Amino acid sequence: MTxxxxxxxxxxxxxxxxxxxxxxxxxADESRRETVAEHSWHFALMAMTLFEYCALENVDINxxxxxxxxxDLVEIYAGDTFAYDERGYESKLKREQDAxxxxxxxxxxxxxxxxxxxxxxxxxxxxxxxxxxxAVDRFQPFLNNYLTGGHTWVKYGVARDKxxxxxxxxxxxxxxxxxxxxxxxxxxxxxxxxKE
Numbered sequence: 001m002t003x004x005x006x007x008x009x010x011x012x013x014x015x016x017x018x019x020x021x022x023x024x025x026x027x028a029d030e031s032r033r034e035t036v037a038e039h040s041w042h043f044a045l046m047a048m049t050l051f052e053y054c055a056l057e058n059v060d061i062n063x064x065x066x067x068x069x070x071x072d073l074v075e076i077y078a079g080d081t082f083a084y085d086e087r088g089y090e091s092k093l094k095r096e097q098d099a100x101x102x103x104x105x106x107x108x109x110x111x112x113x114x115x116x117x118x119x120x121x122x123x124x125x126x127x128x129x130x131x132x133x134x135a136v137d138r139f140q141p142f143l144n145n146y147l148t149g150g151h152t153w154v155k156y157g158v159a160r161d162k163x164x165x166x167x168x169x170x171x172x173x174x175x176x177x178x179x180x181x182x183x184x185x186x187x188x189x190x191x192x193x194x195k196e
Contacts, residue, residue: 004108011106017076024082024155025141026148036072036080039140044068047136053176056128067122067133070115074099083141083166084158096123125169135173138166139181146184150193159195160185 018036025034034042047064072080077099081092100119104112121127125134142163145152153163163185171178188194 007106007108008111011103014076014103014106015073018073021075021080023080023141024152025144026151028144028147030148030151034144036075040068040072043071043133043137043140046140047133050136050174050177053174054132055175056132056173059128059132063118063129064133064136067118067129068137070118071122071133071137073103073115074119077102082152082156083138084152084156084162131169132173135169139170139174139177142167142170142181142184146188150188150191153188154193157195160189163194 018040019038021036022033023036023039025039026032027034027038044065047068048061051059051061051064074096078092078095081089081095100116104116106112107115121130122133122137123130125131141152152158167181167185170181185194189196
């Protein structure tokens with residue numbers, strides 16, 4: 001076995017840890033919290049399924065799927081930061097960059113550069129691929145929140161304006177979903193699941 005292949009296997013074994021990192025979002029059946037691996041898989045599947053509604057030009061769905069698969073790998077070391085945790089976001093970038101330094105060094109140089117580049121592009125949200133990816137990444141837990149009675153919005157007292165702000169990439173990248181997003185937010189506001 002070559003050194004390259006050994007390192008790739010080390011990376012894949014390390015990536016398996018995402019299966020045991022819990023996120024705040026419940027599964028749609030409310031049986032438990034989803035894992036980072038489950039979120040990434042669902043994000044990739046949603047990106048493929050909803051791609052016909054992407055309003056952005058020159059989006060490469062293959063790159064978006066790659067982003068879905070690598071975007072949260074750093075959480076193996078950095079942990080998951082809840083979307084509305086303002087305090088957690090103060091250290092998120094540093095924690096995740098440190099994690100990326102460790103994780104991507106396991107790979108051969110060309111793969112390390114590609115995966116880290118996809119992760120950085122996703123976080124920066126400056127390319128059409130990254131904006132579409134961010135829209136789907138944010139829509140996935142939003143949909144689960146809708147299906148679970150606003151679970152995390154209720155648990156953490158999330159305000160309507162914070163949800164609107166977080167969901168703006170959906171308005172840009174998948175405008176056909178925006179009416180649904182607004183309806184869900186308003187419905188959850190009326191039920192008291194979202195704060196004014």
